[in-house]
Amino acid sequence: MGTYINQNLLNNLFYILTSMFVYYFIYDHRKWWKTNSRHQQWFLIVCTAIPMLLCMKFPIYIADNCVHDLRQIPFLIGTLYGGWTVGSALLILLLAVRFLFYGFQPITVAVYITMLIIAAFASPFFRRMNRTNKLVTSVWLTFFLAVLVTIIAVVFFDFQVIDSYIVDFIFIPPFAMLFVVYIIETLKDAIIMRSKLVKVEKMEIVSQLAASISHEVRNPLTVVKGFLQLMKSQTIPKETQERYMHIALEEIDRAETIISDYLTFAKPTPKKEEPLLVEQELERVTHLLQPFARMNGVHLVEKCQPCSIIGNAEYFRQCFLNLLKNSIEATPRGGTVTISCSCKGEEVVVTIADTGIGMTVDQISRFGEPYFSTKEKGTGLGAMVAVKLIETMNGTWKIDSEIKKGTTITITFPSAKTRG
Template sequence: MELTVHFFFNLSLLIVILFFGVLWAEKSKRFWSHQAIFIILLIISLMLCFIFTYRIEGSNVVFDLRKIPFIVGSLYMGFGPFLAAFIMLVRGFFGIDYGFWMTVLYYGGLAILFWRISSWFLKQSPKQRVLFSVGVTFLFSFAQTFTMGIWHLPHSSTEVWFAYLVIQPIGVGIISYIIEEIIMTIQLRQRTMKSKRLEAVERMGAAISHEIRNPLTAAIGFVQLLQNDSISKENYTQYLSIIKNELKSAERVIQDYLNFSNPEIKSMEPLLLQEELEQVVQLLQPLAKRNSVKIVSMFSPGEEIEGDKQKFHQCLVNIMKNAIEAMPKGGILTVETESTQTTVSILIKDTGSGMTLEQVTRLGEPYYSTKGSKGTGLGITVVYSIVRAMNGTIHVESKIGEGTTFKFTFPSLTPIFLEPEIQETEKELVMS
């Protein structure tokens, strides 16, 4: 049983190496590095087989499992000639004798055969590949036992037969099955990712098409009205204004898509946070007034971050506008800042309807909008893209019926603790 235990231990090491090789290949992104990883994996496996050899006392016959990595690498990777050359090289260090020339003849012939049939082998079904690998291992193991003349060895011939005709085919079968499962998993993952990409593109295309078609349809309608010679000058001016607004609406959708596709910020500049926030709050006051929303501002003076002014304003406008629209019956929108030694955070809180955990999780998907058919989801996606480009992060908390809090965190250019300056802008708005 000593030979059997020895072979099973060696086989377990080969399987462990295969596992770590798969993890290594999983982290690698380039095809050429995958090939290099598998070559290194096979060489390490062959070296282990040479290290964990089993020599029968009273004879010059040495048993090992080098056939397993050789057959697997030759059939699945097409590395037969390279592996055979490596085996011959290592075997040569043990002496140029009868065993060396048998190794050259045996593995040289197998390398040429496997190299010729490797492309045919890979075209077969997974089940056929596993069965073929096991069958080939059994046949050549059977042939090798005769060339070694094991019946003349001072050792249990039954154990040797078992080691060569059972353990080696089983080892090749196990490793082949693992490889097939890995291949199937990778292919399934690739198909799933491709399907998700196509689904995202289709939904985004449909959403963008819908958003652009609506203002263009309205604009075309009013252009047709302008062709009427009997139209009054007052209506003419009104229709032109409507057409202009609709075209601007279509332009905004296109710009959102362009910002989503290319969120890279080419030029960064220091931004005084209080000043930028006050500008955005002032800009949104009319919209807040129409929705009976009171804006409360609490800013820490002197805080600076680095970014693009126009894109930063776009982020804040998108989030605050959504927050105001989430409070159609009125509410409070709080905009405040928090500072640490290295970061500065902007908190935008509303007292609106809030979102579910699923809605919060899906925020940022290009085709997902909490507004249903009224939105494309591109606005919030652009926000996420720009914040990432400015080396910032976004954290969202929300509860149904209680409101939502967006927390933007950026690296600070002024790591100084300052007391926040409370500037409460209250607009007592009359609900009409």
């Protein structure tokens, strides 16, 4: 076996495989090659010509009177994947180098012209095959060509066939071809799959944005619906009715703002930071969600001390609208949701506590992930946006929960005095 497989044989394989890795590495990082077939052909010529010439320069010494190499593998690879153009260029280069260094030999011309004609005709069919068929075809085509050109050499050029030649020229090349084609197809599939994955991720982001916008617009629409139901279900003074209408119109304006400005959530940079009176902002949010809480039979309680932070008012309201709405939806009828805020040293602590269904440890760890929700029809996008907005305003959050006993979310912000 050592007679047949030696260092020179392994070196020839190394030249071929390295060139294919280089081809797909550069191909993957140069977009203009992917869209220009002429550039691809020239690059394939270079990446198959180099190992072909290296195989000729460092051949396999089978015996004292028999020298061989694996030049036919890059030659066939280039012809099968590149067709007549690549194959013809490789043939001219091969013959030119062969004649320059070793002189003219008719057997070389006959052997490689035969390989070019058959491989080039097979090329269009080969390129349309799937990976399995390509592997099978490459093995049998290489074996067939090795046998065919050997018969031509013996019949027309009185070539002497020895055992080492049969092993190294007829049996080893098909297996080497199998290995090389498998590597090529695997690299090509990896590039294609990665390209498809990038497209899928982009589509998922678009889908997530669309779902998020829909989810966030639902909040002000829910408030509007609650006020309209209150106005319809009972006789209320005209003054109160006008106040409800004013709030409803404000919420419709807020929905319009969310639609036009929602992409800012993807870039965590607030439009405008200003001192916020936390108790007033939370009172406003609580007031907006009172109709929704009543619809769900939940008591919404506010207990706030005067506190102030530096942040974006729109982001702050959006964040606590999402969190409070989630708590209300997680609380059964007759339950209570309490929102409170207090100043503790240089921090402002906001707490939302409900008497709802609670969360498991796994659910707590996944809180804020897109498309994860404890609700049957929830998307998890409201919590995702809320978490992002908390982090945008330099806040932190923590969840304590127990199944069937309720959940407490604690959000901590730096006070305005600290940031000032």
